[in-house]
Amino acid sequence: MSRLRLRGLTKTFGATTVVDGVDLTLEEGEFVSLLGPSGCGKTTTLRMIAGFVAPTAGSIEMDGQELSSPAGVVPPERRRMSMIFQSYAIWPNMTVAENVAFGLKLRKLPADELRQRVREILGIVQMGHLAERYPAELSGGQQQRVALARAIVVKPSVLLLDEPLSNLDANLREEMRFEIRRLHDEFRFTTVYVTHDQAEAMATSDRIAVMHAGRIEQLDVPHLLYTRPRTRFVAGFIGRTNLLQARLEGGEVGFTGFAFNAAQIGIAAEGAPRDVLFSVRPQGMCLHNVPPADASQRPMLAADVIGRTYLGECWDYMVAPRGSALQLRVAAPPLQVHDVGESVWLEFDPRQMALVG
Amino acid sequence: MIEPATLIWVALIVVLLFLVAGPMLKLLAVSFERLGSGTFTFNNYLQAYGRARYLEALGNSLVLGVASSALAVLFAVPMAWAVSRTDMPGKALVWFVVMGAFVVPPYLGAIGWILLAGPNSGVINTVWHWISGTDSALVNIYSFPGLAFVIALHSFPLIFIFVKSALDLVSSEMEDAANILGAGTAAATRKITLPLVWPSILGGIILVFLETVALFGTPAIIGIPARINVVTTQLWQFFEYPVRVEVAAAYAMPLLLITMALIGSQKLMLARKGYVSQTGKGGERRPIRLGAWRWALFGWCGLVGALAVAMPLLVLLQASFAKAWGRGLSFDNLTLNNYTFLIFRHEMALISIWNTLWYSAAAATLAVLIALLVAYIVNRRLVPFGGVLSFLAMAPFVIPGIVMAIGFYAAYAAPPVALYGTAAILILAFTARFLPIAFASSTAALRAVHPEMEEAARILGSGRLRTIAQITAPLVRKSLIGGWLIVFIVASRELSAAIFLVGPKTRTMAVLLYDLSEAGNFEQLAAFGGILLTITMVLVGIGMKLAGRDFMLRRM
Amino acid sequence: MTKITKRQLFTGAAGFAIGGTAMRQAAAQALPPHEAELYAAAKREGELTWYSGQLSAESSEAVGAAFTRQYPGVKVNVVRSTSQVAFQRLSQDVRAGVAQCDVFSSTDISHSTFLKREGMYMQYRPKNIDGVLEAVRNLDPDDYFHISYLGLYLMAYNTAKVPAADAPKSWKDAIDGKWKNQVAIGHPGYSGAIGTLCVLLRKLYGWDYFKTLERSRPQIGRSSQDPVTMLNAGERTVGLGVPIGTTLYSMSRGNPIELIYPTDGTLLVPSPSGIPKNAPHPNAAKLFMEFAAAPGFSKAAGEFFNLPLRSDVPSPAGSRPIDQIKLVQPTTEEIETGVPEIKELWRDTFGV
Missing domain, CATH: 3.40.190.10 (Periplasmic binding protein-like II)
Structure with missing residues (x-):
């Protein structure tokens, strides 16, 4: 039996539909991220799972029991879940230990066991030495660890995280990503993680649900989202990409101002002529000063460098294929230098040309 | 060359020393002076505390302060919570209740409650006699609980304002976090929300306690018939012939010590918990859905409103048009005489209205001006040791008004300053007493104006003064008008600070009302109170137009 | 200082019927010379401040208004309070070294004897005092204070x-x-x-x-x-x-x-009034003392049922004749x- 199941979950506020028929199933111990830009409905979905928001339509089940439906909602305090909030919501009037013990006290644990578990969990999040501190005396990262400890110490049926890292600076954010994943690997709580940061989602999740305008656009394991985006939105949202419109007709793929042989880029050419969309990552192309020996075998174009940015890890070139109005972003290693205005050969890697949709 | 800012700084230090430090230091000095000779003595303290009755008055005041603050918390906190965090209906009504209770001077409320809960003839007891068929009193205002109750009814707005603004800052996520861990609404409110605003509740309690201990009118009007002597009525007795300022000063010192102890213990209690920095951060605020309970809360707010505003004002209105208030509503009991007496046959009544208006206006203007300068200098860090300025400007906050008035009498009544009986001493005392209100609102207003807005003007070639006039002033104007009006309103009804400083021609409405109250002529008192309230209401109306509907309810 | 005997009061009450009308006519005519002289000086002072601890607020105001009606241009600042509070205010004035009070009236005779003893009262015998009831006439033989209220x-x-x-x-x-x-x-x-x-x-x-x-x-x-x-x-x-x-x-x-x-x-509380030695408006104060002994005062106070000090002003309706008390x-x-x-x-x- 699945741990958590959302069926046609919908939320409207007045005339606006914020969440629109979301279906999602989490197996026990699974870590799923809801990823999307602000306003996509991911936080509302999370709050419906938590029980703070009642759905307009659809339902939420946990272990086969219905928690939410338009007919009624089990209040948050009876769902045995826990949640980590964007603001951490660490209670400043309580010490670290008191914060962590709060949920356990409500579960009426014997005092000994309570102390034991608080000590344990604080050790796990490396906060054991700060147990008697007040939150105001902690750094942002330490507060985050307290929030984590407070949420997992109760052994929740589902752990919910609402943009938990968005208030941290970049380095700390990276550190905490791995911390969250480490804790998940250790405890295997069923987890729903809301974020707008794809790197976060990728680092932590078993599966990612990319949300847009209230719907799940694609639910997949992280690397497939990147390499095989199924919608234009997912392709554009996950990493940088070049989206190329093309027409597939008579064994040829016609782009704007140039064309490739379908077989050359590994596309099945049968069927009626149709419009297709390719997503080509900047890393999916490379630049040459002179065409390689077997140039004719590969998808390759003459192009001009029209702009460039040095990013340290790589060059980010803006390249215009000759005779085309397209402008493509191409990544090149730091030592591969081309001047603006230089003529180059632009080569596509067929394996990295993803057919979208 | 000396910087102009330094000159202003020096001038402000002098003004603040005169207004705040002078009276207090003089009071301290006088408490060790022998009456007449002025030589050093501890005798005043022996006299002040040498009688059981005097100690009992001090004890009564402390108990009264605790009781009133406790009652005020009971009135205010559910209201503040309901308005700030729930979907209770009729929040606008609560706003009127709080506003009304704040605007009605406490001594007027006391008179209203005498009319309501006089044991034999009070309206409530009359109704009770009729229902129960007995002639025993249901409620007796002339009692210790009655006194504490009436004081609380007019001081709870302070706690309401404090707690509501604090609750407004608590992110809903704080409650959500408790909910998801298994705490229902009641448990989350009890264990998380209320503890989070505890500093504000505590601050409000301290303020109500100080106000209660310093209150003169209500204890004189209710306490004497109820035979309860308190610190203020005892201080008044030390001014009977021979005027023993020295003993009064000695008697007042423990009040200051208690105040300091309160503030100190508050600091200690809150020391490690960075409440404010935490609660303000992030997160939206959503009203809690209460279901049927919202009507229960609404009922509570309505009840407090009835007790604090509607009922006393109604009986006062009736009394002001009555020949004898106890004879009820009947045609032959109707008269306009109470009003015509005050308006046409009482020379001093009109003068006192005029005095009240212009003293309060002058005090409000002075206070806002000084406060704005101090706040600007401190906020923009124009001088070193700006903290001294803000400390002096905030100090009167914790000095009971009546103690400050005695300090003013001791320091400035007699030559060489010789301000006794002049308008100046009242205006200065009001200015000093309410400076913290003006300072807090000025500071808040200036904080909202980012220094970069001024810097943007200056880099374009505008001098500092021009910048203040054209950029800063317009931006803070609304807040300043709000602050000015609050000072005006509280000054216009101030009794404790005025009672020792007035002369024959400088009596204010509050003092005249007190004089009239001696003879217990509640009908005339009610009429005069009605006039005072009408004037205040007009001003509040103007304030709402100029400074926004909630200008009095913002946290200062 | 003499104690008022009932006999003295009877005599006064009996005299009322004869003097009434004649005196009333006199009041309407030009001021007697001693008053005219004081009035001229008082008008220059323009006002006086009366610490009134005797009559009620309403009757004090009525008396003040009657005084100004009779002597236009001289305003009365009525500071009505209880007697002890009035004395407290006076004491505060003294302590602060400020003179604000022109006429001090209280129902506690010891205030006046104290002020006389301390040399804080001005000696003044109103000419009009000869017209008041004999019993009321000579409370202080040295004329530092006089009865203004019975x-x-x-x-x-x-x-x-x-x-x-x-x-x-x-x-x-x-x-x-x-x-x-x-x-x-x-x-x-x-x-x-x-x-x-x-x-x-x-x-x-x-x-x-x-x-x-x-x-x-x-x-x-x-x-x-x-x-x-x-x-x-x-x-x-x-x-x-x-x-x-x-x-x-x-x-x-x-x-x-x-x-x-x-x-x-x-x-019976014979209650005196006196003029503080440092009164800022001494002429107006003296004029007020004259007024207090004249019919105008007793009549204005009489509107509020206070006992008259003079036989030519009727006793208030509803009170028992004084000889039966x-x-x-x-x-x-x-x-x-x-x-x-x-x-x-x-x-x-x-x-x-």
């Missing part, structure tokens, strides 16, 4: 709540246990007259009188007039030490109260030593 303090009860037959007949009756929670009285720490009443009752019955009174939980106001309001409203049913003027005035307005002339004596009065010396003791005893007994 206070009669007695008892009253609410007729709607107490049948006439049950009402107490004497001061002594009023402390009976059956009046528990029924009695109202002023405060000797505020009211000069109540201070005098306490001195009298202590003399008659000892301080035990008040200890017994305390047990029946009287309601304590500040002014001696406070009980009248309490009776009007029915809050209390028996008032002790109420001034006859305020009570009669209240009865005239239809309130259900009735006077009680105590069988053990109605308290048993009057009692402590001596000035008893008041001087008694009131400070009383205040302390009172506060120890009643707590406030």
Whole structure:
């Protein structure tokens, strides 16, 4: 039996539909991220799972029991879940230990066991030495660890995280990503993680649900989202990409101002002529000063460098294929230098040309 | 060359020393002076505390302060919570209740409650006699609980304002976090929300306690018939012939010590918990859905409103048009005489209205001006040791008004300053007493104006003064008008600070009302109170137009 | 200082019928020379401040207004309070070294004897004093202060709540246990007259009188007039030490109260006024003292049922003829030593 199941979950506020028929199933111990830009409905979905928001339509089940439906909602305090909030919501009037013990006290644990578990969990999040501190005396990262400890110490049926890292600076954010994943690997709580940061989602999740305008656009394991985006939105949202419109007709793929042989880029050419969309990552192309020996075998174009940015890890070139109005972003290693205005050969890697949709 | 800012700084230090430090230091000095000779003595303290009755008055005041603050918390906190965090209906009504209770001077409320809960003839007891068929009193205002109750009814707005603004800052996520861990609404409110605003509740309690201990009118009007002597009525007795300022000063010192102890213990209690920095951060605020309970809360707010505003004002209105208030509503009991007496046959009544208006206006203007300068200098860090300025400007906050008035009498009544009986001493005392209100609102207003807005003007070639006039002033104007009006309103009804400083021609409405109250002529008192309230209401109306509907309810 | 005898008052009352009309006509004519001279000087001063602890607020204002009507251009700042508070204000003025008071009136005669003794009063004998009742004429033989108010303090009860037959007949009756929670009285720490009443009752019955009174939980106001309001409203049913003027005035307005002339004596409080030596408007003050002895004052105060100081002004309607009242009065010396003791005893007994 699945741990958590959302069926046609919908939320409207007045005339606006914020969440629109979301279906999602989490197996026990699974870590799923809801990823999307602000306003996509991911936080509302999370709050419906938590029980703070009642759905307009659809339902939420946990272990086969219905928690939410338009007919009624089990209040948050009876769902045995826990949640980590964007603001951490660490209670400043309580010490670290008191914060962590709060949920356990409500579960009426014997005092000994309570102390034991608080000590344990604080050790796990490396906060054991700060147990008697007040939150105001902690750094942002330490507060985050307290929030984590407070949420997992109760052994929740589902752990919910609402943009938990968005208030941290970049380095700390990276550190905490791995911390969250480490804790998940250790405890295997069923987890729903809301974020707008794809790197976060990728680092932590078993599966990612990319949300847009209230719907799940694609639910997949992280690397497939990147390499095989199924919608234009997912392709554009996950990493940088070049989206190329093309027409597939008579064994040829016609782009704007140039064309490739379908077989050359590994596309099945049968069927009626149709419009297709390719997503080509900047890393999916490379630049040459002179065409390689077997140039004719590969998808390759003459192009001009029209702009460039040095990013340290790589060059980010803006390249215009000759005779085309397209402008493509191409990544090149730091030592591969081309001047603006230089003529180059632009080569596509067929394996990295993803057919979208 | 000396910087102009330094000159202003020096001038402000002098003004603040005169207004705040002078009276207090003089009071301290006088408490060790022998009456007449002025030589050093501890005798005043022996006299002040040498009688059981005097100690009992001090004890009564402390108990009264605790009781009133406790009652005020009971009135205010559910209201503040309901308005700030729930979907209770009729929040606008609560706003009127709080506003009304704040605007009605406490001594007027006391008179209203005498009319309501006089044991034999009070309206409530009359109704009770009729229902129960007995002639025993249901409620007796002339009692210790009655006194504490009436004081609380007019001081709870302070706690309401404090707690509501604090609750407004608590992110809903704080409650959500408790909910998801298994705490229902009641448990989350009890264990998380209320503890989070505890500093504000505590601050409000301290303020109500100080106000209660310093209150003169209500204890004189209710306490004497109820035979309860308190610190203020005892201080008044030390001014009977021979005027023993020295003993009064000695008697007042423990009040200051208690105040300091309160503030100190508050600091200690809150020391490690960075409440404010935490609660303000992030997160939206959503009203809690209460279901049927919202009507229960609404009922509570309505009840407090009835007790604090509607009922006393109604009986006062009736009394002001009555020949004898106890004879009820009947045609032959109707008269306009109470009003015509005050308006046409009482020379001093009109003068006192005029005095009240212009003293309060002058005090409000002075206070806002000084406060704005101090706040600007401190906020923009124009001088070193700006903290001294803000400390002096905030100090009167914790000095009971009546103690400050005695300090003013001791320091400035007699030559060489010789301000006794002049308008100046009242205006200065009001200015000093309410400076913290003006300072807090000025500071808040200036904080909202980012220094970069001024810097943007200056880099374009505008001098500092021009910048203040054209950029800063317009931006803070609304807040300043709000602050000015609050000072005006509280000054216009101030009794404790005025009672020792007035002369024959400088009596204010509050003092005249007190004089009239001696003879217990509640009908005339009610009429005069009605006039005072009408004037205040007009001003509040103007304030709402100029400074926004909630200008009095913002946290200062 | 002489004690007013009842005989002296009778003589005055008898003289009333003859003098009335003639004096009234005189008042309408040009001012007598001594007044005209003072008036001219007073007009230059323009105003005077009167610390009034004797008449009620309403009658004080009426007297002030009558004075200005008679002497246009001289305004009266009426500062009405209880006598002890008026004296407190004067003391505060003295302590602050500021002169604000031109005429000081209280119902506690010891204030005036004290101010005279300390040299703080100005000697002045109003010419008009010759027209007042003989008994009232020479309170202070040295002319530092003069009677401006004849206070009669007695008892009253609410007729709607107490049948006439049950009402107490004497001061002594009023402390009976059956009046528990029924009695109202002023405060000797505020009211000069109540201070005098306490001195009298202590003399008659000892301080035990008040200890017994305390047990029946009287309601304590500040002014001696406070009980009248309490009776009007029915809050209390028996008032002790109420001034006859305020009570009669209240009865005239239809309130259900009735006077009680105590069988053990109605308290007579001859209450003086004087001019502080440093009065900022001495001529206006002198003119006011003349006025206080003239018919205008007694008539204006009489509107509010206060007893006239002159035989040519009628006694207020509704009061028992003065020759039928048993009057009692402590001596000035008893008041001087008694009131400070009383205040302390009172506060120890009643707590406030």
